[in-house]
Amino acid sequence: MASVADFVRRFLDRPGSVDLTPFQRTVERAGELEAEVRERAELRAGEVGTPEFCAVMREAARRALGQRPFDVQLVGMLAMLDGHVAQMATGEGKTLAGALSAAGFALQGKHVHAVSVNDYLARRDAEWMRPLFEILGLTVGWISETSTREERRDAYTKDVTYAAVSELGFDVLRDRLVTDPAELVVPAPQVALVDEADSVLVDEARVPLVLAGAADPGTAVPEMAALVRRLSRGYHYKVDQEGRSVFLTAKGTDTVEKALGVDLYQDPGVVTEVNLALHAHALLTRDVDYIVRDGRVHLINQSRGRVALLQRWPDGLQAAVEAKEKLPASETGEILDSLTIQGLLRGYPEICGMTGTAVAVGEQLREFYDLKVAVIPPNKPCVRVDEPDRIFATAEARQEALLDEIDAQHATGRPILIGTLDVAESERLDEALRARGLRPVVLNAKNDAEEAAIIARAGAQGTITVSTQMAGRGTDIRLGGRPADDDGTAGDPEGSVEESTESDVDESTERTVADLGGLYVIGTGRHDSSRLDDQLRGRAGRQGDPGGSVFFVSGEDELLTAYAAGESLPPSDPDGVVRHKRAEELVAHAQRVAEGVNLEIHRNTWRYTRLMEEQRTHVLELRDRVLHGDAAAEALREAFPDRFRELSETAGTDVVEQACRQIVLFHLDRCWTEHLGYLADLREGIHLRALGRLNPLDEFNREAAPAYRSLLDEVEQRSKETFETADVTADLADQGLKRPTATWTYLVQDNPFGSDWERILQRVAGTLKRRRKK
Structure with missing residues (x-):
C-alpha cells in the first residue's frame, strides 16, 4: 500500500501522474487469492480489474509462459486497462504487462490493436505471447510489411492483432479507396495499445503516411546539385543557428543567377529547385540524416537511430538528395490520400500504452490524446x-x-x-x-x-x-x-x-x-x-x-x-x-530549448493538419454512406428521375445503382486528391501572410474551409455530368473514370526543417533587404 511519503513524492516529482494506490490495493488482494487460483483446473478471468481477475491473469502467465508476473507488472496492466500510459523501466517486463492488458480488453469483447514500432517486434511479441492468449480462450494475429491482403484480413479478425503503426495506417489508407465493401480489410477501431508510446504518440505523431498513385519517374535535379556543391557556406549561403533553415546571401544569389542565366526571383520554379538542392546539400548529412545502401537513399529515424523503412521526404526534396548522391530519382506520383500517425491513433475510442520514458512528455500526451501517465515503480530498487x-x-x-x-x-x-x-x-x-x-x-x-x-x-x-x-x-x-x-x-x-x-x-x-x-x-x-x-x-x-x-x-x-x-x-x-555549475545549467537549458522547439513544431503541424483531419472525417462519413448504401443512387435518381427510370428499364436497377455508386465514389476520391494538393500548396506559402501582419494559421483555415465546401459542390456537379452521359452497361474506366493502375505507400518526413514563422520571416526579410540594396 502506498505510504504518505509516496503520495507526496508523486505530486512533487511527477505532477499530473496517476495515483497507483487503487491498483496496488487490488494487486495486494490478488496475492491473497494466488494459492486458491493455482489449484483451479480451468481458468476463468471473471470481471476485469478485480483481484480475482489479476490472480487469474498471473496464473495464466505462469502456466502458459512459465513466467509469474511481478506485482508491479499487474499494476501496470491495471493502469493500461484504465486508459493510461504506463511508464515502466527497461527490463521490468513491459511486453508481458502489455499482453495481459490486451487480453483484459479482449475479454471484454473489444478488438485490440497492439501497436508496435516495427514488424520484428510485432511478430516476436505475438508469437511469444500466443500461449497466454490461447489459455484464456483468445486468438492473436500479427501483420508485417510482407503480409498479403488475405493474411491482413485474417489477422484483423483475431481478438488481438499486433502490427507496426505504419502498417495499420497503410491498411486504413488502402481501405479508403475501395469501391466494394467486400474489399475492406480493417474493422472499426476499438482499442489501441501502444508500445513505446512516447515514440509513437509524440516523436512520430506528425509523420504523414501517404498513399500515392499514377506512378511516374521522379524528376532529378543533377544540375542544381552540381551547382550548389560549388557554393561556400558563410559566403554564398548561411544556415540558421538551429540548423533548420538555409538561405542564399546576396553574393550567392548573384552567383546562382549568373550560372543559370536567370533572374532568380522572377522564376518561382527555379527558386524552388535551388532551395531544395541547397537544403539537401547544407542541411542533410549522409550517415547522420540518411544512409545510402543498395543504390538507394534510406532515411534514419532520429529517435531510434535506425533506418526508417518506407519513409521518405516530400518528392522534391527526395529527388534533390538523390541527385546530391548521384543516384537515379525514385518514383513519384500523385498523393491520393494521407494520414498522420496522430490522426490515425486519435481515431481509436480507447488508447493506452507503455514506455520507459513517458513523464517527460506527459504534457503532450494530455494535450493531444487526453492521456495520463502512470509511473510504475521498479520491482527492485534501481542502484545504477x-x-x-x-x-x-x-x-x-x-x-x-x-x-x-x-x-x-x-x-x-x-x-x-x-x-x-x-x-x-x-x-x-x-x-x-x-x-x-x-x-x-x-x-x-x-x-x-x-x-x-x-x-x-x-x-x-x-x-x-x-x-x-x-x-x-x-x-x-x-x-x-x-x-x-x-x-x-x-x-x-x-x-x-x-x-x-x-x-x-x-x-x-x-x-x-x-x-x-x-x-x-x-x-x-x-x-x-x-x-x-x-x-x-x-x-x-x-x-x-x-x-x-x-x-x-x-x-x-x-x-x-x-x-x-x-x-x-x-x-x-x-x-x-x-x-563549474553554470556548465551543467547551460547544457540543461539547451536541451529544454530544443525540446520546446520540437514541441512547437508538433503543435504547429497539428494545428494545420487538424482541419484537414476533420474534413477527411466528414468525407469518409459521406463515402461510407455511398459505399454501404443507396445514397448515390437516391441522389442521382432525384436529380435525373427520367434518365434513372429509363436506364433501370434497359439495364436493370441493380446495374444502375452500382454505376451510381462507382460514379460518386470516383469523383469523391478524385476531388479529395485535388483538395489535398490545394491544401499542400496553400500551407507552403501561407507563412508569408505574416508580412502583412496576418496570422498564418487563421489565414489557412479561412481559405481551407470554403475550399472544402467547393469540393462537395464539385463532387455533386461532376457526378451529375457523368451520370447524364455515361453508358452504365459498359466499363466506366473507359469513360474517364479510370483509377490509378498502381498505388504504393510510404511515410513522409513532414516539415524536416521546422515551421517557426519568425525564422521564415527573418529569411524573407533578409532576401527583400538584399534585393533593395541591389
Whole structure:
C-alpha cells in the first residue's frame, strides 16, 4: 500500500501522474487469492480489474509462459486497462504487462490493436505471447510489411492483432479507396495499445503516411546539385543557428543567377529547385540524416537511430538528395490520400500504452490524446550510479577523454555500451578505438538486422558495444550476456520474468560482471530530447543490477551551438573538464530549448493538419454512406428521375445503382486528391501572410474551409455530368473514370526543417533587404 511519503513524492516529482494506490490495493488482494487460483483446473478471468481477475491473469502467465508476473507488472496492466500510459523501466517486463492488458480488453469483447514500432517486434511479441492468449480462450494475429491482403484480413479478425503503426495506417489508407465493401480489410477501431508510446504518440505523431498513385519517374535535379556543391557556406549561403533553415546571401544569389542565366526571383520554379538542392546539400548529412545502401537513399529515424523503412521526404526534396548522391530519382506520383500517425491513433475510442520514458512528455500526451501517465515503480530498487556530465570546452578534448575512459574501463573487464548520436559518429568512434587496439562491436542503421544478437551479448565481460539510439530495441541487456538463437535473434526478449532459477547466462560470469560494477553506459553527447538520454541510461541497472552511466559533452556539440548560441562555457580545469555549475545549467537549458522547439513544431503541424483531419472525417462519413448504401443512387435518381427510370428499364436497377455508386465514389476520391494538393500548396506559402501582419494559421483555415465546401459542390456537379452521359452497361474506366493502375505507400518526413514563422520571416526579410540594396 502506498505510504504518505509516496503520495507526496508523486505530486512533487511527477505532477499530473496517476495515483497507483487503487491498483496496488487490488494487486495486494490478488496475492491473497494466488494459492486458491493455482489449484483451479480451468481458468476463468471473471470481471476485469478485480483481484480475482489479476490472480487469474498471473496464473495464466505462469502456466502458459512459465513466467509469474511481478506485482508491479499487474499494476501496470491495471493502469493500461484504465486508459493510461504506463511508464515502466527497461527490463521490468513491459511486453508481458502489455499482453495481459490486451487480453483484459479482449475479454471484454473489444478488438485490440497492439501497436508496435516495427514488424520484428510485432511478430516476436505475438508469437511469444500466443500461449497466454490461447489459455484464456483468445486468438492473436500479427501483420508485417510482407503480409498479403488475405493474411491482413485474417489477422484483423483475431481478438488481438499486433502490427507496426505504419502498417495499420497503410491498411486504413488502402481501405479508403475501395469501391466494394467486400474489399475492406480493417474493422472499426476499438482499442489501441501502444508500445513505446512516447515514440509513437509524440516523436512520430506528425509523420504523414501517404498513399500515392499514377506512378511516374521522379524528376532529378543533377544540375542544381552540381551547382550548389560549388557554393561556400558563410559566403554564398548561411544556415540558421538551429540548423533548420538555409538561405542564399546576396553574393550567392548573384552567383546562382549568373550560372543559370536567370533572374532568380522572377522564376518561382527555379527558386524552388535551388532551395531544395541547397537544403539537401547544407542541411542533410549522409550517415547522420540518411544512409545510402543498395543504390538507394534510406532515411534514419532520429529517435531510434535506425533506418526508417518506407519513409521518405516530400518528392522534391527526395529527388534533390538523390541527385546530391548521384543516384537515379525514385518514383513519384500523385498523393491520393494521407494520414498522420496522430490522426490515425486519435481515431481509436480507447488508447493506452507503455514506455520507459513517458513523464517527460506527459504534457503532450494530455494535450493531444487526453492521456495520463502512470509511473510504475521498479520491482527492485534501481542502484545504477548516474555520474554528472563530463563537460569539455572542445570536441577534441571530449573525444580524447572519452577514449581514455573507455580504455580504462575496458581494462577492468567491465562491459561498456557507448551511445552515439548518429551513424557517422559511431563509425568514427569504432575507427578510433581500433587504433588503440580495442575491438568494439558496432550497431547502427547500417547493420540493424543484427541488433538482437549484438544487444544479447552487450552485457558480456570485456565487451565494448557502440550503438546509435537505443529506443525501441526490444531486447534486454543481461549481465554476463547471453547467446543468440539459431536465427540470430536474442533468446530472451526484454521483460521476461522466469519463475524458475534456470538461466542461459552462467551465474559465475554474471556475478563477475556484477562485481565489476555492471554494465557501464557512456553517452558521447546529449540528445535534443532528455527522454533519449534516459532510454540510453536505462539499459544499465535493470532489475536491481549494478550499473553506471555518464555523458560526455563539449561546448562545440550541436545541441549547444544550435540552442544556446551566444552562451559560452566557464573556463575548464587543467585536465580539460569544465566543472563549474553554470556548465551543467547551460547544457540543461539547451536541451529544454530544443525540446520546446520540437514541441512547437508538433503543435504547429497539428494545428494545420487538424482541419484537414476533420474534413477527411466528414468525407469518409459521406463515402461510407455511398459505399454501404443507396445514397448515390437516391441522389442521382432525384436529380435525373427520367434518365434513372429509363436506364433501370434497359439495364436493370441493380446495374444502375452500382454505376451510381462507382460514379460518386470516383469523383469523391478524385476531388479529395485535388483538395489535398490545394491544401499542400496553400500551407507552403501561407507563412508569408505574416508580412502583412496576418496570422498564418487563421489565414489557412479561412481559405481551407470554403475550399472544402467547393469540393462537395464539385463532387455533386461532376457526378451529375457523368451520370447524364455515361453508358452504365459498359466499363466506366473507359469513360474517364479510370483509377490509378498502381498505388504504393510510404511515410513522409513532414516539415524536416521546422515551421517557426519568425525564422521564415527573418529569411524573407533578409532576401527583400538584399534585393533593395541591389
